[in-house]
Amino acid sequence: MTELIRVERTDKKKNKPEQGKLGFGKHFTDHMFIMNYTDGRGWHDPRVIPYQPIALDPAAKVFHYGQTIFEGLKAYRTDDGRILLFRPQLNFERMNRSNERLGVPDVDGEIAIEALRKLIEVDRDWIPSEEGTSLYIRPFVIATEPELGVSPSLEYQFIIIMSPVGAYYPEGVNPVKIYVECDYVRAVRGGVGEAKTAGNYAGGLKAQELAKAKGYTQVLWLDGVQRKYIEEVGSMNVFFKLEGKVHTPILNGSILAGITRRSIIELLRHWNIEVVERAITIEELYEAGRDGRLEEAFGTGTAAVISPIGELNWQDDPLVINGGKTGELSAKLYDTLTGIQQGRIADPFGWMVEAAGPEAK
């Protein structure tokens, strides 16, 4: 597709929310990007249009058979007014791996990034500037063919919406309490756990609500076969510092390949800290916790970047980690990665992509 992206600007701009009250994914910018796919014709009609409802036939396959994929990434406004994206190519590469698993057609990554640049250009005054704020970007694909046969859809829409979001921890990075889930399972080898698709999230809501009722922020999922290997936390990958080395579950097909996860591993190795990707049992983690070898634990994800874990609870047996406080390494990783993302410190990896330069005066 070499079609030009058409831009239709709104004549009714919304009032922007206060930067201190953004929350996460509650407010959306004035425009959205959309393009259509039809079998035989491919992706076509790329356009930036005013943010508006999508009108779909009630038989559209997304409502019935769940063919839908999403991504999440952020744009940051630097002190000198440039707009930076964090490794956007990796999001669109992952989106296509998810697409492949779900029978959804590929979206050309370069076109997706071009679409995103155009959308950011149109809505750049929505990108907040306060410490810790950013613009959360949600690209997604939905199956729209109105037909009830259980088969891959012949029509799709690829859409990008954007939401200004606040600091994930308004009072600074705080350790979270995580409940180790033993009854419900998120994913299993051979399933779709590796794909960023809606069904993985729907299935996790119940366990998450039960954990919240017990005072825990999220759940830690165990593998679906043996129920003993650590997989991931609700919306984050997990890392454990054990006697100076950092361990994280290996990507086994049922775990999401987080882009923050990958970046943390690269950053740690850049610092000459050993990272071990392997199968980790909850039992050995508890043993290490009991005898003082578990020094820190943290989750990684686009929303919170780094989220220190202050307590685990497995089978009603709480395990406090690092005295329930944020560890030194967790804090250093958070400061470094958010510093790179916000353009405040050097980016030795070439991770940041400039979506737009300083605004013309």
Add this chain to the structure above:
Amino acid sequence: MTELIRVERTDKKKNKPEQGKLGFGKHFTDHMFIMNYTDGRGWHDPRVIPYQPIALDPAAKVFHYGQTIFEGLKAYRTDDGRILLFRPQLNFERMNRSNERLGVPDVDGEIAIEALRKLIEVDRDWIPSEEGTSLYIRPFVIATEPELGVSPSLEYQFIIIMSPVGAYYPEGVNPVKIYVECDYVRAVRGGVGEAKTAGNYAGGLKAQELAKAKGYTQVLWLDGVQRKYIEEVGSMNVFFKLEGKVHTPILNGSILAGITRRSIIELLRHWNIEVVERAITIEELYEAGRDGRLEEAFGTGTAAVISPIGELNWQDDPLVINGGKTGELSAKLYDTLTGIQQGRIADPFGWMVEAAGPEAK
């Protein structure tokens, strides 16, 4: 909710498709039912309206986190002009079990059936009358709150759409060839396999397409833990006649509790044929097939009712069942159940519910 169902009739009736060319889920009637849910207020504003697109915010949770549930049932037109439904209470009971698993609010079963009666009354001239045809009914719930936090939606829509469908086997019941899937997994204990939710179908599409490319109609799923126990076929439960007794996988939490499955078990027991619900390995089935003890195999589901299985293929080892022909018991079950459904033979179980009497002259 005791709110009256409002009816808004279309003034642009569609042309009805030819009864011989209906297919499955391709044509929809002139009207649909819809009601809304908002947290605190519950379900409200039940209405029959002209069939039309649903307009949703692009941030609606159904697109991102997959909170959606569906059901499938059929209405039949009898020779004397009455409209019959097959055990609709069971569909709405199952819908609420699925809702519970996915964190979706309950839909009152009586209101759902009342809604369905009203919708059928308005669109009754869409119910086809030719042998083997029926009106397929698709109730579904979607999460509509426009918010990107991963948490249960605070807003939903419950919708019913209807589609006149043709005979599943226009040339009569024909045995299908089924591929035993060893790489991909549909569901696992602790997951959502028991719920009729979109994600279960999205995850199965890839294996289904690969099986089709090899000449097989659908896949037979094995359990996600040991990969040896038989679970279900793509869109059907499965039964095996072994030395006069009928065996079917026990409902273990990862298998859909089919209403046709349940009815077949009740019908067989009514005939004094022993039914054994248990864990069945693919290996023992192959052994039974090799030494002549496997007499028949068939799938059960709303779309095809009974679908004889003429061949299985496990690890490139085809197993022909009953010479690839429809078995005597499969044929008798098909004739009996479809006879009851279409009101041609007596219904000793009280399964059929009259949705409408003969049309007033």
